[in-house]
Amino acid sequence: MTLPVIDIAPLRRGDDPAARLAVAAEIRDASESAGFFHVVGHGIEPEVLDRLQDEARRFFDLPEAEKRKIEMARGGIAWRGWFPLRGELTSGRPDNKEGLYLGEELGADDPRVAAGWPMHGANLWPDALPELRPAVTAFFDGARDAAAAVMEGVSLSLGLDAQYFARAYLKRPTLLFRIFQYPPTPRSEWGVGEHTDYGLLTLLAQDEIGGLEVKTRDGWIDVPPLPGALVCNIGDMLERLTGGRFVSTPHRVVNRSDRTRLSFPFFYDPDFEAIMTPAPGAAPGTKTQRWDDADVHAVEGPYRDYLLTKVGRVFPALRADVLGSDPRT
16 A cells, blocks of 8 residues: 555645645545545745755754753743653653754744743754754745645535634644654664654655654555655544544654654644534544544543643653643643
């Protein structure tokens, strides 16, 4: 099995209603089956991707003392910064990766920051590598626009108007971005174990090394990098909001090459305060057996409750320091 390739250019242009509906149908078919697909026509130039990879490699090559100047403990409740190899957990086990947490750049005068919302705020940037910030910003802006176009396709695929999800769940979307480096992984380990993503959509750029694997009805399949394409996958809350019509599919990462692997996941998630009530046209939510035994269809209330519960398990020590004893975390 290979993942479908979907050209979202008609969604981005918006000038051909029939073409937009055709793309929406492709998104529906892919989301109801694999929960994963390749995206082309996303509008991010190859030069942007090349520059992001170059600057990411320079960042990870910095001395550890330089990277520790922006470690996550310094990011406070914004939950931004660097973590070392094996510093993040999946299902309670350390991942064989190093990373940098980033997100939407928000100043102290932003209402969400002023209100003390976790996971909102300013990024931490390394003084020793000033070119990283513009490289990230260029990709971040392009990925945000591409994800918004895909979500228009999702709305259309459910028989809704193109802006339904934008109005109902994405007034101020939660925008998160990661840069990960995976060293060669021993046969007995995973770079990241089996998991699903939390929100609506993930758009993933990856280098040529590969290593992403997706769990299908027929077993695990490799997802080799497709030059110029992004990988898109459905998150837990899009499964919830569609009543299970769209599938939040487990996936994992292993780097069996003899070189380090880079990946760049961009998460396009609901507004922190958006209520997770299924959209019109959703299927009746039914519990399916998941890797973590969770029931995403039982999630109610604002998105923040689900997100903070999940993220707090990834960095338990940071959770205790930053989020304290808030029962929602």
